[in-house]
Amino acid sequence: MAELLDQITEQVLRQIDSSAGFKQEGAFNLRQNGISLCHGNTEHIKIKKKEDKQGIDVYIDGDTKGEEVHIPVVVSASGMVDIVYNDFYIADGADVTIVAGCGIHNSGCNESRHDGIHAFHVGKGANVRYEEKHYGEGEGTGARVLNPVTKIYMEDDAVFTLDTVQIKGVDSTVRETEVTMGAGAKLYVVEKLMTHDSQTAESNMAVYMQGEDSSAQIISRSVAKGQSTQIFHPRAIGEAKCHAHIQCDSIIMDEARVRSIPEIDARHLDAAIIHEAAIGRINNEQLIKLRTFGMTEEEAENVIVEAFLN
Template structure:
């Protein structure tokens, strides 16, 4: 594994909770190159034939193992697009940790676009964690555009934790999913924007098999002059159940647009959407201030609790 500097290690900690080389299978990408790659007996990581990403194959029946594939960027002006495919075998139960951190101290924009495709076998379980983080004192933007495609076979379960709390100037997140009979998808998105940042989140989930279910929930905070759009569509093509929810706090001059959509193409498709956007309640701030906090500290406590 290549030696990473202090900034790169800090980014790894932010996006993948890594303080050292992880146990198990991993691929660490730094400034457009592989900084280290390890496969295991049950998890194989190899370059794609076109050289533009990775293929990760997890053997059927693999249990209690993890894959880490974080990306860190510290060079200003660097732009890349990477395609990663994951094949999760039947009855496997694994954790996949991705995420990207960009530290841009220059005047040029830095951008990472990651396209991930998941092919989840029958009765397999996957927890996928994707964290995005930006830092640096430069005027160049930190841009992240993740695309995620999920294809779930019968009885499979996918839990997705999508987090972006700090420092990303522009992001356009698109997620699509195709669920077979009895498949379950759970998405928990947490997002905060500030300054003049922009964040777009688009989800399209097709519930194609009997008993398929989806629960897509986004919690977000828009501060300063930032803008957010949450666009979630559930399509019920069978006897299924689906729920989508956007719960947002707006502050300062921020703007938030929530666009929930439901499409039922089967008599027994049960679909629900909820959306709520509002400011922090004054009585919440006052209550915390009586405990000795300043108004700014009270706001931070409320936001931190909301985004947990």
């Protein structure tokens, strides 16, 4: 029997799990205000509650083909600090999409925070897509804080796609990501972020290409408005024959500040690593063209920002 969810939880879930909408079916685990509210398994995917600390272990067997796991988190209690440890064990040859995300609804005056520490153990030849959305809302003055930690351990020929989005409303975030790659492993990262008002965002990433012929593509796109600040520090470390490309593009508006610090570290003769970084304002020609269609300046800016982040 499905758990009855309140209106706020339903509203937040529509923001952080909007690909097909969160449903209490298949493999899923919904965490609300520090408690695992409900979960489900399938033939090939099993979710077990940790016994020594808050969090779950997700076991995905090698016969998993094209399945999804949904693990959203909702914090709607002002003043709550929720720390959770989730481990994913993906067997050799599995093909799975993991849809995560955290939404904070804060109607009070105290800070609400969620720290999700996720570890992915990806078997040989497995293909994993991990989608994570962060979102904040609520009429309260208390801060909405999200500090995700993601650790990915990739065996030979594994493929991992990391697709992260911070939609809006998050006052402070520090993201820490670390990836270790075996031979022939492939990593694809797309990070999208928008900050406004006095929000702060920091993203640190270290990718260790230890296996021969491993490769990584890291793309970061961000928009900074108001007095917000952003810091990006992606690192690609080549410890074997490998290929990597880092690209950081940002639009800066108002009185915001953006720092982009792509770092490449070649520790092998055949490590081929490239980085690019660009920060700039909205193109005036694009603004003028959209204004000729009858848009206000604000409407034109919104269209450009939305297209840039999509």
